[in-house]
Amino acid sequence: xxxxxxxxxxxxxxxxxxxxxxxxxxxxxxxxxxxxxxxxxxxxxxxxxxxxxxxxxxxxxxxxxxxxxxxxxxxxxxxxxxxxxxxxxxxxxxxxxxxxxxxxxxxxxxxxxxxxxxxxxxxxxxxxxxxxxxxxxxxxxxxxx
Amino acid sequence: xxxxxxxxxxxxxxxxxxxxxxxxxxxxxxxxxxxxxxxxxxxxxxxxxxxxxxxxxxxxxxxxxxxxxxxxxxxxxxxxxxxxxxxxxxxxxxxxxxxxxxxxxxxxxxxxxxxxxxxxxxxxxxxxxxxxxxxxxxxxxxxxx
DNA sequence: TTGCGTGCAAAGGTTTTGCATGGCA
DNA sequence: TGCCATGCAAAACCTTTGCACGCAA
Numbered sequence: 001x002x003x004x005x006x007x008x009x010x011x012x013x014x015x016x017x018x019x020x021x022x023x024x025x026x027x028x029x030x031x032x033x034x035x036x037x038x039x040x041x042x043x044x045x046x047x048x049x050x051x052x053x054x055x056x057x058x059x060x061x062x063x064x065x066x067x068x069x070x071x072x073x074x075x076x077x078x079x080x081x082x083x084x085x086x087x088x089x090x091x092x093x094x095x096x097x098x099x100x101x102x103x104x105x106x107x108x109x110x111x112x113x114x115x116x117x118x119x120x121x122x123x124x125x126x127x128x129x130x131x132x133x134x135x136x137x138x139x140x141x142x143x144x145x
Numbered sequence: 146x147x148x149x150x151x152x153x154x155x156x157x158x159x160x161x162x163x164x165x166x167x168x169x170x171x172x173x174x175x176x177x178x179x180x181x182x183x184x185x186x187x188x189x190x191x192x193x194x195x196x197x198x199x200x201x202x203x204x205x206x207x208x209x210x211x212x213x214x215x216x217x218x219x220x221x222x223x224x225x226x227x228x229x230x231x232x233x234x235x236x237x238x239x240x241x242x243x244x245x246x247x248x249x250x251x252x253x254x255x256x257x258x259x260x261x262x263x264x265x266x267x268x269x270x271x272x273x274x275x276x277x278x279x280x281x282x283x284x285x286x287x288x289x290x
Numbered sequence: 291t292t293g294c295g296t297g298c299a300a301a302g303g304t305t306t307t308g309c310a311t312g313g314c315a
Numbered sequence: 316t317g318c319c320a321t322g323c324a325a326a327a328c329c330t331t332t333g334c335a336c337g338c339a340a
Contacts, residue, residue: 153339173329189329190332215328
């Protein structure tokens with residue numbers, strides 16, 4: 001499954017980049033720009049097509065960081081083991097946090113039992129502010145106001 | 146605050162449509178198409194601009210139903226009273242559910258205390274399947290396979 | 291009359307598609 | 316060799332912006 005398609009240098013470069021950055025989500029333009037700096041010019045068309053294939057094989061996941069924002073992709077291969085946890089995205093710094101916590105697994109069961117709604121942890125993203133950005137905001141408030 | 150700006154027939158039509166459909170989220174093209182059928186041709190530019198104003202006044206909220214999907218808007222006026230609860234969106238039928246439950250309010254506190262992350266209930270949307278669509282899917286499975 | 295509201299056209303950005311060429315097996 | 320992969324250009328799509336005209340106050 002993983003090895004579907006031909007082995008090309010573009011495929012290796014894109015998959016390699018996704019694995020290197022498995023701890024964060026990246027956009028197509030970020031992939032393109034980074035690979036350009038490495039001397040690897042790969043058309044965005046190719047990047048989109050590879051990401052689509054990886055998506056079909058569940059090797060990456062696709063997120064939206066909000067309306068109007070471009071799509072974000074993140075590696076999610078079998079070694080990532082991301083079944084049953086949720087994701088937090090900081091609206092200020094854009095960082096992604098994996099929230100593995102039994103309180104949250106319980107939440108999924110609770111919503112299903114009590115509210116009849118089956119939550120999909122893959123697609124559900126919590127938006128808010130991480131602790132670093134909250135600290136920064138409070139600093140800025142103190143300085144400007 | 147609510148009455149900011151001139152009172153025009155376009156404004157009335159758009160705000161009226163949003164209030165009529167307060168129980169679901171709609172896209173700009175849905176608004177445009179529906180009003181066209183009513184004989185009210187309103188340019189999408191105008192719709193976008195009114196929605197932006199309503200957004201500033203917290204009279205509507207803007208959602209993303211996924212990467213690549215266009216933005217969805219939903220009325221959220223003061224009579225909606227949506228402070229501290231979360232929203233569930235069914236990926237199949239697009240219906241929106243308001244989830245008012247102390248288990249969820251607790252969740253916000255839990256993530257803040259234990260994980261240092263301040264969740265914004267306005268922007269956070271749970272995606273999944275509602276009970277009706279789950280039933281339909283099971284029926285379809287039984288018929289086709 | 292003043293100034294915001296409107297809508298057409300055009301521009302901006304992201305993503306997709308067509309097509310000829312290139313490269314893997 | 317056959318077929319998929321690639322990348323350019325163009326299209327499609329959503330959204331924003333510029334500008335001239337219209338309309339509310």
